[in-house]
Amino acid sequence: MQKDRRGNYFEDFQLGQVIQHGTPRTVTEGDASVYIALTGARQLLHSASTAAKLMGLDRRPLDDVLVFNIAFGKTVPDVSLNAVANLGYAEVRFTESVFAGDTLRCESVVIGLKENSNRKTGLVYVRSTCCNQAGRNVLSWVRWVMVNKADPAAKAGGAHVPSLQVSVRLEDLTSACRLESSDALEEWCELSGANDLWDDYSPGEVIVHPLGMTIEDADHMSATRLYQNNSKPHFDALHMASSPLGKRLVYGGHVISICRALCYDGMENATSILAINGGSHVAPTVAGDTLYARTQVLEKVKLPGRSDVGALRLRTLGLRNHGADKPLDFHAAAQANTQQRTHVVLDLDYVVAIPRASLAR
Amino acid sequence: MQKDRRGNYFEDFQLGQVIQHGTPRTVTEGDASVYIALTGARQLLHSASTAAKLMGLDRRPLDDVLVFNIAFGKTVPDVSLNAVANLGYAEVRFTESVFAGDTLRCESVVIGLKENSNRKTGLVYVRSTCCNQAGRNVLSWVRWVMVNKADPAAKAGGAHVPSLQVSVRLEDLTSACRLESSDALEEWCELSGANDLWDDYSPGEVIVHPLGMTIEDADHMSATRLYQNNSKPHFDALHMASSPLGKRLVYGGHVISICRALCYDGMENATSILAINGGSHVAPTVAGDTLYARTQVLEKVKLPGRSDVGALRLRTLGLRNHGADKPLDFHAAAQANTQQRTHVVLDLDYVVAIPRASLAR
C-alpha cells in the first residue's frame, strides 16, 4: 500500500510505451493574465481580441508558450521526475489555437531509449501530444532527457535513438491566422504600432531586443506552479542547497517565456509560433540573473497556398547578464565552445507566422 | 469624526453578537489561476472541467481552500485585527460548491468569550458562515483567537466557552460529487493518472508527500492579498521588525494551501475537502522556510446512502525544513511536547471525499 510517487526511472520505460498523463487543465483568461504578469508578454494576437478578429479568429487565443508550458508540465510526473538533465526539444508543432475554456490533456509515446555506458543513467526520447476537450491535437513535440536508473544493475529497455527532423517540414506548418483584405492588414499594423512585415526581414539580419528582465525566485516559481509542473529543483531551496548548483534552478520553459516576451520589440507583427525546430538550455538560469535576447533571421518561408501570411525561421539566443548595449558576435555566441557562448542560456530555433506585404502593396 | 479603523478589542465583543462582514467578493476563474500560480495546486476536480463533469458538476468548482481563505479574510477586519494569536479552527464544513461568478459574503456570531486572568487579553470564539449571492450557505466554521483588550480595566462580556465537536458528524458530511457509472469512475482514474481509491487506503497508513515548497515573501503576501485579508503581520516588514518574530509572518491559511497542494501526490483521486475537524498552526512560518507534508489516514468513513464516493479522515502535518528523505516518527511528531514536534508548523485533521471501487469491481 505504498503510495510513493517517485516517478519513473530509466529502467521503467519501454520502447513504444504510451503514457496518459494525469491532471488535465482547463485554461482560462485567468491563466492569460497571470502569464502576462509573470512574463510581460505583449504579443498582439494574444493581447487583444480586436487584433485576433482581424486575423479571422473569434477572440484572442492563449499565448503559444503558455500552452506549451502547461502541456509540458503535464508530462513531468511521468517522464522527468528523475531526470538529471532536460537535453533538448525538437519537432514542436503548434497545430491549433487554444482558447480560454479549453481543457488540455497530454499523452506521450516513448520513441527512443539509450542507456549510458556508466549504467547509472540513460536517455529517454518521448513524443508528446496535447489535445483539447474535443480531442483535437493542439500541440506536439519531442523531447529527450537523461534519466537516472533506480538500480544500475537493472536491465534496461532496448536501445533505439530516433532520427529527428532538423526542421519541421514546410508542409506541416499551418497558421490559423488569416488576413482577408489589405484593410485588415493596415488595421493590424495600426494595432501593432509597427510596420515591419515578412517582406522587411532578411536572412542573416540580427535584431537586438532592448529590454532586460531580472529573474526573481517568486516569479519563476509562480510561473512553474501555474503550469502545475512538479519538478523539485524549481521549488525546493533546501534540497537544492546541497546540489552542485546550490540554489533553485529556473524552469527552462520560463526562460523561453521571458525571452519570447523580450523578442516583442522588433518583431511586433509576428502573430504566433508555428513550430520550434530545436531548443536547448545551454546553461542554468537562477534568480538574480538578468535575461536579454537577440534574434537572427535564419530563413524566410512562404506558406503553401498563402499570400497573406508568411513564416520566418528565427534563432533566438537568451543571454544572461549581457545587455543590448554590450557587443556580441551573434555567430560566435551561437556556436558551441566559443567564448561568446558563455553568455548564452537558451538557444532556440523556431518559426513564426507574420503578415506579408502582398495584400497591401 | 474619527475614521480610525482599529478593529474590535476583546471588550467590544458580546456573547451572541452577530457581525455582518464587509466587502463581499465575486470569485472568478482569475482567482482560480492566481491560486494555482501561488500554490501549485493540482487537485483534479478544480483543475479540469472535464473531470468535474464526470462528477456530475457543470464545470470545475473553485478550490475548497481558496474559498476558505477568501471567506476567512472577510472576517479579519472585525474579528482578529487585534489578535495576539489565531488559536484554532473546528467544525469547518464545506456545504456547497463555489463556481466562478459567485459572490461570497460572510457573517459571524460570537459563541464564546473568556477573559484571561491577566485581564490584558481574552479568548473570542466565533462561528462564521459564508453564503453565495443566492443566500445559500457554502461554508461554515468555528475559530478562536486571543484578542487584546484596549483597556485592561474595561469590563468584558460574560464568560462562556462553547463545547465544540472533536469531529464533524457523519450525517453533516455531504459531497456534491456523484459518479454515475463504472465508466465514469474509470475515466476519472484515467484523468487523475492514479488508481488509489477509497478502498486502497488503510487507517494508520502514512503517506510521505515528495515535493517541497520554499516560501517567498512575495508569494505569501500575494496569496493573502488575493484573500483581501488585511492583517498587518503578513505585510508590514517594518512593523514586524520590532516584534518577537522579527519578520513578516506567513498567513496560516497560505500554509494550509501549500500543504494541501503538496498532498496531491499520493492522494490524486480525492475530490474535495468535506470538513476540517481541527487545525492548529503549531509554529510560525516565515519566508525562506521550505514546507513539506506527511499525511496519516485516521479513519475510513462511508457516506450515508452513497456507494460511489466515500470519505477519508486524514491528519496532515506541515513540516518546516524537514524533507521527504528525512526520517520522521509521525506518531511522535503529531504529539505535543515531543522533540519530533519541532518540525511541525501545521497540524490539520480533515475529511476528504474520494471515489470508492464499488462501482468498478
Place this chain on the structure above:
Amino acid sequence: MQKDRRGNYFEDFQLGQVIQHGTPRTVTEGDASVYIALTGARQLLHSASTAAKLMGLDRRPLDDVLVFNIAFGKTVPDVSLNAVANLGYAEVRFTESVFAGDTLRCESVVIGLKENSNRKTGLVYVRSTCCNQAGRNVLSWVRWVMVNKADPAAKAGGAHVPSLQVSVRLEDLTSACRLESSDALEEWCELSGANDLWDDYSPGEVIVHPLGMTIEDADHMSATRLYQNNSKPHFDALHMASSPLGKRLVYGGHVISICRALCYDGMENATSILAINGGSHVAPTVAGDTLYARTQVLEKVKLPGRSDVGALRLRTLGLRNHGADKPLDFHAAAQANTQQRTHVVLDLDYVVAIPRASLAR
C-alpha cells in the same frame, strides 16, 4: 533594415503630433484577480458584482487604477522610453466604466514641448486618451516627462507650455454609479460594513490609514508587467546597478495602486475615482520600502443634478517607512521643502464619488 526600438527622443516630438499607441489590451476578470493579489485592493464596487448592481451597473467594473495603469503602459513605448523623469499628471478623467472583456486602446497628442537650456533634455507634454472597443472614451489624462535628446545639437520642435487646469472642472465630473433608493443605500452600507457617507467627511479632516505594505521586487515587477509597461528601470537590475538609484525603481503607478488600496480603511463607501487633479512622485520607491498612506479631505463637492452620490476631493500622501503610529504633521508633509516632506513618495490630489445620506435621512 534596422529594427532598433529605441523609442522617441526629445527632438522626435512635434507639437500637435498624434501618436497611435500599439498593442491594445483585452482586459479580463483575470486582470482583476491579479490586481487584487498584487495590491490587496478591496474597493467594494470592484470587489463584488452584488455591490455594483446596487449602483445600477450590470456587474463589477475593473478597478480605476488598474485601468489607468494599463492605459498608461500603452503610452510608454512612444512617450517615455527615453524619459529621465516622469514629472507629473493632470486632468485625469475617468469617463466610463471598464468591464471584463473590453479592449482598450490609446492615443496621445503632443500638447507641449520645451527644450531645457542645457539642450540635452526637454519637457514633453502629452494628452492621452484611452478608448474601448466601441470607440468610447473611458479615460483621458495629461502627463509631462523630461526626455533625453539623442543629439544635443539637434533642432527641437517649437516651444509651448500648455496651461493645465489645477482641478478638473465640476461639470466634467460624472459618476456611472446611481443609487435608486434608500434601501439600496442601506444595503450598500451593509455590504461595505461602514457607515461613513459623503455627509460624514469634513474639509480639513485627516484619515490615518492603518495598514502598511512592504514592497518586493517580484510584486512591483509583476504589476508593471501586467500593464505591459516596458520601461527598463523597473525590470533590469543589472542596468540599474550603475544608475544613481543603484537598484530597480518601483513604477509610480504601482505606488498609486498600493496607496489607493491602503486608503480603503476609512473610505469604505467611496465607489470610484472620478478624476485625478494632479499627482507627483516626490521620491523614488524601491523594494524593501514599506508604504503607508494618509488622506486629507480637501473639498466636498455636489455633483450636478445628483442627490444620491457626491464627490470628495482628497489629497493622499504615500509615505515611506513612516507608519500610522508615527506622528506626522500632514500640512507640513504636504508642502515642499519641509522636513516632514522627506517621508513622502506620492502626493495625489483626486476626486472620488461616494453616496450621500440624502436618500436615507
